[in-house]
Amino acid sequence: MTTKSESGSSSHAGDSRLAGILGRRSIRLYTDQSVSESLVNDILRAAMTAPSAGNQQPWHFIVIRDRAVLDAVPTFHPYAGMIRKASVAILVCGDERLEKFKGYWVQDCSTAAENILLAIHLLGLGGVWLGIYPGADRIKGCAELFHLPTGVTPLCLIPFGYPAEVKGPEDRFRTDRIHQNVWG
Amino acid sequence: MTTKSESGSSSHAGDSRLAGILGRRSIRLYTDQSVSESLVNDILRAAMTAPSAGNQQPWHFIVIRDRAVLDAVPTFHPYAGMIRKASVAILVCGDERLEKFKGYWVQDCSTAAENILLAIHLLGLGGVWLGIYPGADRIKGCAELFHLPTGVTPLCLIPFGYPAEVKGPEDRFRTDRIHQNVWG
Numbered sequence: 434m435t436t437k438s439e440s441g442s443s444s445h446a447g448d449s450r451l452a453g454i455l456g457r458r459s460i461r462l463y464t465d466q467s468v469s470e471s472l473v474n475d476i477l478r479a480a481m482t483a484p485s486a487g488n489q490q491p492w493h494f495i496v497i498r499d500r501a502v503l504d505a506v507p508t509f510h511p512y513a514g515m516i517r518k519a520s521v522a523i524l525v526c527g528d529e530r531l532e533k534f535k536g537y538w539v540q541d542c543s544t545a546a547e548n549i550l551l552a553i554h555l556l557g558l559g560g561v562w563l564g565i566y567p568g569a570d571r572i573k574g575c576a577e578l579f580h581l582p583t584g585v586t587p588l589c590l591i592p593f594g595y596p597a598e599v600k601g602p603e604d605r606f607r608t609d610r611i612h613q614n615v616w617g
Numbered sequence: 618m619t620t621k622s623e624s625g626s627s628s629h630a631g632d633s634r635l636a637g638i639l640g641r642r643s644i645r646l647y648t649d650q651s652v653s654e655s656l657v658n659d660i661l662r663a664a665m666t667a668p669s670a671g672n673q674q675p676w677h678f679i680v681i682r683d684r685a686v687l688d689a690v691p692t693f694h695p696y697a698g699m700i701r702k703a704s705v706a707i708l709v710c711g712d713e714r715l716e717k718f719k720g721y722w723v724q725d726c727s728t729a730a731e732n733i734l735l736a737i738h739l740l741g742l743g744g745v746w747l748g749i750y751p752g753a754d755r756i757k758g759c760a761e762l763f764h765l766p767t768g769v770t771p772l773c774l775i776p777f778g779y780p781a782e783v784k785g786p787e788d789r790f791r792t793d794r795i796h797q798n799v800w801g
Contacts, residue, residue: 544730615679
């Protein structure tokens with residue numbers, strides 16, 4: 434039942450109903466066109482639809498458009514150079530004070546962040562996940578730059594915009610990572 | 618630009634291009650119809666398309682169809698009763714031995730797990746995320762039942778199937794979780 438994807442660049446592109454997932458790639462180059470507030474809110478709505486432990490939704494999102502704030506990120510993050518060309522980014526944070534089941538916020542906020550990346554792609558935009566947690570220097574840099582309160586930890590930062598690079602789907606399917614019933 | 622979703626049950630259902638994300642719900646009731654191997658592989662292809670730190674893809678997936686194995690899960694997991702009616706489940710595991718950047722496997726495997734849940738929904742199926750990590754008893758139960766080697770940690774278990782319950786989208790958008798430029 435494997436069918437050609439809508440993007441059509443691979444014979445192993447998977448079921449076309451999954452094209453929105455299978456076509457997402459990390460996009461690090463953006464045009465000057467700014468992203469509207471309503472699109473950003475659509476992306477945040479997708480983020481907040483993610484599943485979370487006990488449906489506790491222990492997340493916060495900082496929408497960053499201030500040029501000086503965006504440009505300060507590479508002073509503490511070694512892979513954030515592309516943010517100087519992005520007009521907007523979203524910082525995904527976990528709030529341990531909101532957790533009913535302790536220890537799940539990283540998973541909860543990661544599902545929200547993946548929804549953000551997929552929503553960006555589905556809306557014709559492009560973005561990239563910049564890892565923050567558990568890097569101590571990056572966490573400290575974010576806490577200072579974004580004035581985070583105690584108990585709130587930055588998970589990742591996602592710069593995005595209208596894409597200025599085109600990437601086709603990449604098939605990462607590996608049968609050696611699939612096991613039946615038990616590991617052995 | 619907020620438009621009515623394809624499912625159409627809410628006036629705040631968001632951009633219709635995001636219906637595949639916004640319509641996903643936790644489904645715990647399944648019919649007797651089994652899920653084909655090709656659909657399971659499509660779901661795993663979606664999982665493996667997820668972003669990961671350094672694109673290291675530190676994940677493994679165990680596809681469980683053995684009735685005795687499925688039925689053993691509730692002996693160590695208090696919220697897994699629905700698995701007795703599921704014909705298939707996927708255990709998502711992280712492999713620290715595959716990590717180039719240490720400490721990111723929980724995030725990487727959570728993005729893969731969210732892709733699994735979204736793919737299940739997009740294919741007309743239904744499933745639910747059962748948390749395993751960081752619960753010590755659940756990790757131990759999985760390690761024994763699935764014969765996991767040292768260095769491999771179970772993150773979550775996702776039973777799924779053809780849905781025997783219908784749930785509309787739930788709008789979880791909260792403006793109090795959105796901040797501009799900095800927290801304050």
